[in-house]
Amino acid sequence: MKALCWHDVNDLRVKDVPEPQITNPRDVVLRVTKTTACGSDLHFIDGYLPTMREGDIIGHEFMGEVARVGRKVTSLERGNRVVVPSFIGCGSCGFCGDDLWSLCDNTNPNPELQEPVLGDVTAGIYGYTHAFGGYAGSHAEFVRVPHADENCFPVPDELVDEQALFASDAWATGYMGADFCDIEDGDTVAIWGCGGVGLMAQQSARLMGAERVIGIDRFPERLRLSRSEAGAETIDYTAVDSVVEELEARTGGRGPDACIDAVGMEAHGTGIVHAYDRAKQRLKLHTDRGKALRQAIVACRKGGTLSILGVYGLMDAFPMGIIMNKGLTVKTAQQHGQRYVPKLLEHAAEGQMDPSYLATHEFSLEDAPRGYELFKHKEDGCVRPVFAP
Amino acid sequence: MTYAQTVEDERTGVVSSAPDRTRWKRIVTIGTGGGLLLIGLRKRSTGGATLALLGGFLCYRGIVNRSDGQHDLERLGTSLDRAEASAGGRTVERSITVGTSAAELFERWIEPSTVTQVFGPVVEISPEESTVWTWRIDGPFGWHRTWRTEVVESEPGEFLRWETHDDALVDGWGTVRFRRAPGERGTEVTLRLNVDPPGGALGNMLVERAGFIPEILATKALRRFKSLVETGEVPTLERNPSARGRGDLL
Numbered sequence: 354m355k356a357l358c359w360h361d362v363n364d365l366r367v368k369d370v371p372e373p374q375i376t377n378p379r380d381v382v383l384r385v386t387k388t389t390a391c392g393s394d395l396h397f398i399d400g401y402l403p404t405m406r407e408g409d410i411i412g413h414e415f416m417g418e419v420a421r422v423g424r425k426v427t428s429l430e431r432g433n434r435v436v437v438p439s440f441i442g443c444g445s446c447g448f449c450g451d452d453l454w455s456l457c458d459n460t461n462p463n464p465e466l467q468e469p470v471l472g473d474v475t476a477g478i479y480g481y482t483h484a485f486g487g488y489a490g491s492h493a494e495f496v497r498v499p500h501a502d503e504n505c506f507p508v509p510d511e512l513v514d515e516q517a518l519f520a521s522d523a524w525a526t527g528y529m530g531a532d533f534c535d536i537e538d539g540d541t542v543a544i545w546g547c548g549g550v551g552l553m554a555q556q557s558a559r560l561m562g563a564e565r566v567i568g569i570d571r572f573p574e575r576l577r578l579s580r581s582e583a584g585a586e587t588i589d590y591t592a593v594d595s596v597v598e599e600l601e602a603r604t605g606g607r608g609p610d611a612c613i614d615a616v617g618m619e620a621h622g623t624g625i626v627h628a629y630d631r632a633k634q635r636l637k638l639h640t641d642r643g644k645a646l647r648q649a650i651v652a653c654r655k656g657g658t659l660s661i662l663g664v665y666g667l668m669d670a671f672p673m674g675i676i677m678n679k680g681l682t683v684k685t686a687q688q689h690g691q692r693y694v695p696k697l698l699e700h701a702a703e704g705q706m707d708p709s710y711l712a713t714h715e716f717s718l719e720d721a722p723r724g725y726e727l728f729k730h731k732e733d734g735c736v737r738p739v740f741a742p
Numbered sequence: 743m744t745y746a747q748t749v750e751d752e753r754t755g756v757v758s759s760a761p762d763r764t765r766w767k768r769i770v771t772i773g774t775g776g777g778l779l780l781i782g783l784r785k786r787s788t789g790g791a792t793l794a795l796l797g798g799f800l801c802y803r804g805i806v807n808r809s810d811g812q813h814d815l816e817r818l819g820t821s822l823d824r825a826e827a828s829a830g831g832r833t834v835e836r837s838i839t840v841g842t843s844a845a846e847l848f849e850r851w852i853e854p855s856t857v858t859q860v861f862g863p864v865v866e867i868s869p870e871e872s873t874v875w876t877w878r879i880d881g882p883f884g885w886h887r888t889w890r891t892e893v894v895e896s897e898p899g900e901f902l903r904w905e906t907h908d909d910a911l912v913d914g915w916g917t918v919r920f921r922r923a924p925g926e927r928g929t930e931v932t933l934r935l936n937v938d939p940p941g942g943a944l945g946n947m948l949v950e951r952a953g954f955i956p957e958i959l960a961t962k963a964l965r966r967f968k969s970l971v972e973t974g975e976v977p978t979l980e981r982n983p984s985a986r987g988r989g990d991l992l
Contacts, residue, residue: 370983408985443972447927458965459969
């Protein structure tokens with residue numbers, strides 16, 4: 354079959370690879386119908402996340418049709434149209450039992466690569482480094498899904514693919530980020546990043562009752578989507594002297610009640626701190642450019658909530674003293690998709706949220722490297738390229 | 743050593759097999775070191791000097807019989823721990839919490855299919871003797887070494903201990919213990935693995951180069967055991983596709 358593979362840093366290639374097979378009895382193999390790029394893919398494409406190997410199939414946000422069914426799968430049959438969260442849960446361990454699916458104890462086959470750094474082991478994920486499990490990714494004609502009964506969610510017939518696809522990751526992640534904020538009447542929520550996850554967090558915050566939502570980015574077309582689709586106010590950080598002062602001015606000096614970081618380790622910015630981050634990252638002296646996260650910490654009101662969705666490595670120059678002295682509550686996680694996907698599909702079916710506008714471009718699998726180029730450089734207004742294998 | 747003999751020895755506080763094995767290992771280490779020393783001295787070159795130094799080091803190790811793992815283990819107090827402390831080599835310990843009872847975990851651990859699944863291709867079990875496990879390391883050019891261990895002591899629901907046979911080239915032992923976790927968290931499982939190849943540091947290095955790294959082996963074994971018990975399967979990349987082909991076992 355054809356698959357999009359990581360060949361080297363900034364080198365993706367479409368290759369012929371073997372088809373996946375039922376390996377454990379609770380597996381299914383899906384025929385992938387739609388799969389999309391995620392901003393977190395850029396971290397290993399750019400060489401900031403280790404443990405990729407030449408030839409790895411990438412991609413973790415996808416949907417498809419069940420093509421082969423393991424003998425112990427009970428709830429699925431061939432032809433079912435399903436969407437799959439990017440992190441793999443087992444449904445049996447204590448973490449899955451507590452609805453903390455991305456912390457699953459039983460789905461990462463490479464614990465020895467992760468435990469020395471993180472001190473513990475996360476769930477496995479498709480197409481996203483060997484430290485995070487090494488599973489073949491979804492940018493392929495077929496993909497193996499372990500523990501299928503727990504990880505495949507049937508898509509209602511009335512939804513088009515693009516309404517369900519982003520429930521796999523961007524929508525679930527953004528929704529979780531807003532959920533972390535425990536939004537109350539009158540709350541203002543500021544969100545750094547107006548990409549797929551940031552826009553979903555903004556829409557979700559609005560759905561959960563935030564009075565004001567403020568989106569922060571620098572790309573005009575993304576800021577436009579923030580206003581038109583999420584009903585947010587926006588800040589172009591390149592057009593203001595200080596994002597923190599701008600937020601303070603817009604909130605009567607209080608600061609936002611909750612701040613969501615939907616940017617992560619490759620934040621762009623302006624000023625000397627950003628130059629410092631960039632130089633250190635280039636020299637491999639640290640893993641992260643943390644401009645957005647630091648801004649969020651400074652801007653957040655006293656006693657407010659900091660919700661971190663961006664992916665980070667081992668960041669230094671982290672302003673813990675501000676978090677402590679302002680009494681911020683920090684909530685963060687890789688997405689617990691299985692907790693949210695049923696609710697998201699319900700929201701889509703009832704017309705309360707429609708994420709399909711994220712799919713700004715569609716490519717065949719053969720043209721996927723071009724899709725990633727557009728996505729990475731934000732060319733042609735690309736928010737999310739969707740691949741149809 | 744038989745199971746009954748070991749139990750008797752534990753009651754009297756004497757572990758008869760450890761001194762025998764230690765003496766045998768010292769002979770192998772001194773012999774190897776002496777050989778390298780002689781070859782090195784004859785060569786009269788930089789490479790020869792390196793060989794001679796290495797040989798000298800092995801002779802020293804064999805004579806003083808220093809044990810890296812001994813100091814840490816000596817602080818432990820139980821009879822089982824004292825038995826472990828009497829052995830040399832390198833010992834690693836890892837723990838995990840599994841969401842079921844100690845009694846059930848003990849029963850699962852002693853199933854032959856469990857041991858081969860949690861340790862992977864490193865261990866084989868003969869169907870006739872389920873308490874005898876054959877450990878195997880593979881090196882380059884088809885080189886491999888095997889050694890056998892036998893379960894020598896166990897207490898249902900509490901612990902299991904295995905040791906190498908007296909004639910094994912690579913010495914070692916292992917224990918797995920089960921202890922109730924607080925609240926409803928299940929059972930804490932602690933695995934200790936000891937490996938003590940001849941040649942001290944050099945032997946350890948060669949064993950590691952052959953992929954037998956006790957820290958990784960212990961971590962993976964416990965994680966696989968937990969997954970097997972809690973989900974009925976072990977997460978695997980056995981037939982994982984990539985542009986490298988099929989299969990991704992690291």
